[in-house]
Amino acid sequence: MLPSVESVAEALRTKAYIADHSLATSIFLALRLNRPLFLEGEAGVGKTEVAKILSQMLDTRLIRLQCYEGLDVSTAVYEWNYARQMLQIRLMEATGQVADSRAPADAPSDGETQQSAIQDLFSDTFLLRRPLLQAIDSRGQQNGKAPILLIDELDRADEEFEAFLLEVLSDFQITVPEIGTIRAAVPPVVVITSNRTREIHDALKRRCLYHWIDYPGFEKEYEILRAKVPDASERLSREVVGFVQELRRGELYKFPGVAETLDWMSALTALDQEELTENVVDETLGVLLKYRDDIEKVQGQTVREIVQVLRKSAAVAE
């Protein structure tokens, strides 16, 4: 359905996601070769967005697994519904299907019925499917298509989970001891993201197609802004992008990501701004910069300088 790299780039564009050529190639190959796509980059450059857009593009379900330390099988893969199981046991006792455990030991009990009752307890009805199982199980499909499995911020999970994930990704099957092995008929499209707060093990990365998403250049960020906030004025958009690009050239502890640029744009639009003015920039810096040191550094003098340079270059352009 997406026959070439160009068609992927085009499809992304129609969903207002501006990707450079190498990202489009990686996505194309991930779909073609059925390989997980490993996206790394600073916060707010649109890693998670890729998975969301892919699910829209392919018209299929998005299953998201947010990672955190201590993520284990019962939250990532499956869990038994204990409350229901207990109720079921009481019910079976009441209807005499199984012997009441409190009954005297010599009470008649049919071993076979007991056995099948236990089997019923660990059947599909009582299984809670968590994201990984949903993605592999055929129930995760929509329109008969495999879902997109987004494993978000894998760097937050611990090494134990990483090792488990490696196993799942290599053959797309999960074993539930009481039920058996569940294998994906059509493997899901897997997108893994990482903010690099910790290095992910090479063994896992090697199974994936790796792509580093950088901060966009002026033209690309401007395109993104126009695509996402089309009703903002062209002039303000240019100034906003120019300002953010200038900030990224400076020495800040944490650079603003594209997400921050978009937030800032919405903030300025909400304040009915037509162009950047020093005061409004000073007041809204908190949308762009999230560290007090950074804000103090930029506020005032630096803001003034950047805005003046932007104004000058705008005047030259006109």
Next chain:
Amino acid sequence: MHSTVHPPPTTATGGNFLQNLLLFARLLRGLNIPVTPTQILDLVEALTQIDLRVRAQARDAARAVLVNRQEHLELFDEAFDLFWRARERQELARFNLGELLQQTPQGEIQYRLVQANREQKDDRQYLEQEPHVEKIYTYSSAEALRSRDFATMTEYELQQVKEFMQQLLWSPAERKTRRRVPAANGDLLDLRRSMRQNVRYGGEPLVLARRRRKTERRPIIALADISGSMDRYSRVLLQFLFSITHALDRVEAFVFSTRLTRITRHLRRRDIDKALERTAGAVDDWAGGTRIGEAVRTFNFDWARRVCGQGAIVLVISDGWDRGDPQMLEQEMDRLHRSCHRLIWLNPLLGSPSYEPLTRGIKAALPHTDDFLPVHNLISLEQLANVLAEAQS
């Protein structure tokens, strides 16, 4: 030598195609970008899916399959361009890998690695013939050695210290992770196991399975000053970094004088002399001036977010003679302090009874450190081991 230039292979059926790929992989390995045979097979498959006539597409595909670290991207692109230009096998063979490596700043380090690799092969024979130092120290000489200042040691004593240091036991404090593991008398209930165990009693909860939170040793990050004023201690401190790198699994080591260099990878070599030699090769500002503030700043900006997670303990090893801006040092130490679990400043001068922390650097940094400890003899290292073990929350 051939003067004609053949076009690059354009189809997967081309006879030299696979051979060229293998050559390319060899080139990458020469640049210390690890490439596995599986990755090459993957690449063959990937290349059949795309338009090979478009060079950028071929490169993007190769990059997506073969590279899995951001720091390798630049080097990879250079290698790819080089390879594409070298259309004939002979021509590629003539390429000087060293030259390519020196083109990027990161390449400088890689270049040294390649060099060192070669040298190591050369003198392996010689190493085997080297006689082992006899270990004959008596208790009393060992006692004396323990309290002797590193700076006043003779060459022979330094050798002994090396042996001693590797016998020190390092067990930094543990941290409770959020992962749960089964435990007979844990404080949390394990419903899944309880349920399964109690099925045999007809679902009557007779036995309760329990779990507790798993503990894990805290990672250690060391930033060591190797500027001129620290010269007498640098060697021993590197040995110290080597021994903790090998005694514990999560250690990150950096050295600085005018700029910060990460030496974790070099220290991981098994042989201590080789490891120290490589480290020396990777650092180009030995015994230079000191800019602690800038070094800490570089660490904060480029590394803290990547290595300071999981409640790390940070060791800053320096005498505090700083020629940089004290205000910046204070600000950066404050930032560092906030991003780690415990910040320990180790100062070799603290061993002298008359020493008082009066230098501008120390004064600026002290309010932001949790511990201020000496590191001038073996006893002080043993003390450090105790402090690390007690650095509980």
